[in-house]
Amino acid sequence: MIKTRSLAMLASLFLMMTGTASAAKLSDGSEGPFFIRKPLCMLDGACVANRSPTTPEDPDDPGDTDPPEEGDTAAPLLSSTTPPNDAADVWTTASPLMVFNEAVQKGTGNIVIQDITNGVVFETIDASGPQVSISENQVSLLLSSDFSNNRSYAITADAGSIKDLAGNPFVGISETETWNFTTQSTATAEVFASFPTSSARDTEAFTTDGKTYIAATNHYNGSTFNLNSKIYRFEPGNATPTTRVIEVASVATNGVLDWESFEVSGQTYLAFANFYNNTTYNLQSKVYRFTPGDATPLVEIASVATQGAAAWEAFTIDGQTYLAVANYLAHTGTYNQTSRIYRFTPGDATPFVEVASVATNGANDWEAIEINGRTYLALATLYSSSRVFSFTPGDTTPLIEVATVATNTAFKWTGFTKDNVTYLAVANMATGASSRIYRFDPDDATPMLEVASVASSGLNWDVFTMGGNTYLTLATNATSTSKVYIFDPTNTDPALRLVENASFPTMTAMSADIFTHDGQTYVSFANYTSANSWVYRFYP
Incomplete structure (x- = not known):
């Protein structure tokens, strides 16, 4: 039938x-x-066995190899972040991402991730180093370890840690209220x-x-x-x-x-x-x-x-x-x-x-x-x-x-x-x-x-x-x-x-x-x- x-x-x-x-x-x-999350690749496409960077960059080259754009005097603006500000239940394996309104490059200074729950610094990242990966207007932070469950984190950035292709510095993130998030409460x-x-x-x-x-x-x-x-x-x-x-x-x-x-x-x-x-x-x-x-x-x-x-x-x-x-x-x-x-x-x-x-x-x-x-x-x-x-x-x-x-x-x-x-x-x-x-x-x-x-x-x-x-x-x-x-x-x-x-x-x-x-x-x-x-x- x-x-x-x-x-x-x-x-x-x-x-x-x-x-x-x-x-x-x-x-x-x-x-x-x-x-179950298995992060095996950096956001710049380099696959690694863990979260630690494996390909060091030239310490004398912060990444500003692109020609300057004549007449550009405007600082790059932060358009969005991942995780978004005030996000909850974020994965402990999340890789923070900043998106700007224009193409950017590495500057100098630090990007700091703070464990607000415990009042300590979770990780300090050299903005000119290999833990910062840039693809046009997107800046990925490659952490050396995962976040912990049930914690609140905030990310700040020094002025000039990122700059546009003309060399104009990003004003930075000085307040913990600008970019913060909370991780999931358990491993499930x-x-x-x-x-x-x-x-x-x-x-x-x-x-x-x-x-x-x-x-x-x-x-x-x-x-x-x-x-x-x-x-x-x-x-x-x-x-x-x-x-x-x-x-x-x-x-x-x-x-x-x-x-x-x-x-x-x-x-x-x-x-x-x-x-x-x-x-x-x-x-x-x-x-x-x-x-x-x-x-x-x-x-x-x-x-x-x-x-x-x-x-x-x-x-x-x-x-x-x-x-x-x-x-x-x-x-x-x-x-x-x-x-x-x-x-x-x-x-x-x-x-x-x-x-x-x-x-x-x-x-x-x-x-x-x-x-x-x-x-x-x-x-x-x-x-x-x-x-x-x-x-x-x-x-x-x-x-x-x-x-x-x-x-x-x-x-x-x-x-x-x-x-x-x-x-x-x-x-x-x-x-x-x-x-x-x-x-x-x-x-x-x-x-x-x-x-x-x-x-x-x-x-x-x-x-x-x-x-x-x-x-x-x-x-x-x-x-x-x-x-x-x-x-x-x-x-x-x-x-x-x-x-x-x-x-x-x-x-x-x-x-x-x-x-x-x-x-x-x-x-x-x-x-x-x-x-x-x-x-x-x-x-x-």
């Missing part, structure tokens, strides 16, 4: 889903997981935010009108795939994990696998991929206009026929929005489907207009990237090699295959750029598989060149940059932890191009989503085998 086939298929997709996380108390008294971290989900397949954070929202998919509750999926407003200033996400909208979905948020002319839209409704995979997937504060915040504006839709990808070319859908499985039980690309124009009599299609075998995901003004689409498929296409709307053949790569039940692609080089990271979900990162150059004889891998079956990568480092988060289904890695493609040892930086307990995390709110970085995980999905603060 169809339902039996669906459940068998789901069982084959979600291997190793019985991992558990160790319990810790949340701040509201309920139980949550702990995390608190989940920062928690919200109810049912076999969650995806959480996606997005911003509208200056506020952050999290869309969560509810896929299956043990008896039905026909569930409401939710939109939450993220309120980090509230007191407890369960009050830091507030439900603002709900919509009926059918085994939904993916949300995709995007904007057209300043209006936010949400597309969701309907997979199965207890009877059939041949369904209508829909797009909603999202207007928070309205009596009906989610209003359906378009729908399109899909076959076991696994994912949407939204992208723009020359001001026109396109939506690519990965069709995974049809009602007949065959994975050989046609995945499609639509021109999407809200307000038109026909908002969805198909402009391209391609035969796929268990399609799971599209990822759009742009290189030199051209758009490329990476396609992840479970039962065949994955492919990359160039996409030129309006051409006789708008999709042209430019690369193919052998993948092992590819679940998701994530594209990103580092130092003007484009990379594609694939999460391979098969048990025992490795998830891999490729350099992608469509003009090269070898367009997809593997540069790094991690021995972990994965379900989703996400990427962000901080302090000059590129971080990659991998949501995993094979263990009860998902991990963050520092990516350094220039390392001559391939084994050190992905170095574990942190790990988070998760319950078969189907997606990882990095987002920033008021200068603080967070990561949300969609937990498939838990009744709740979680948000953590991230302090690299």
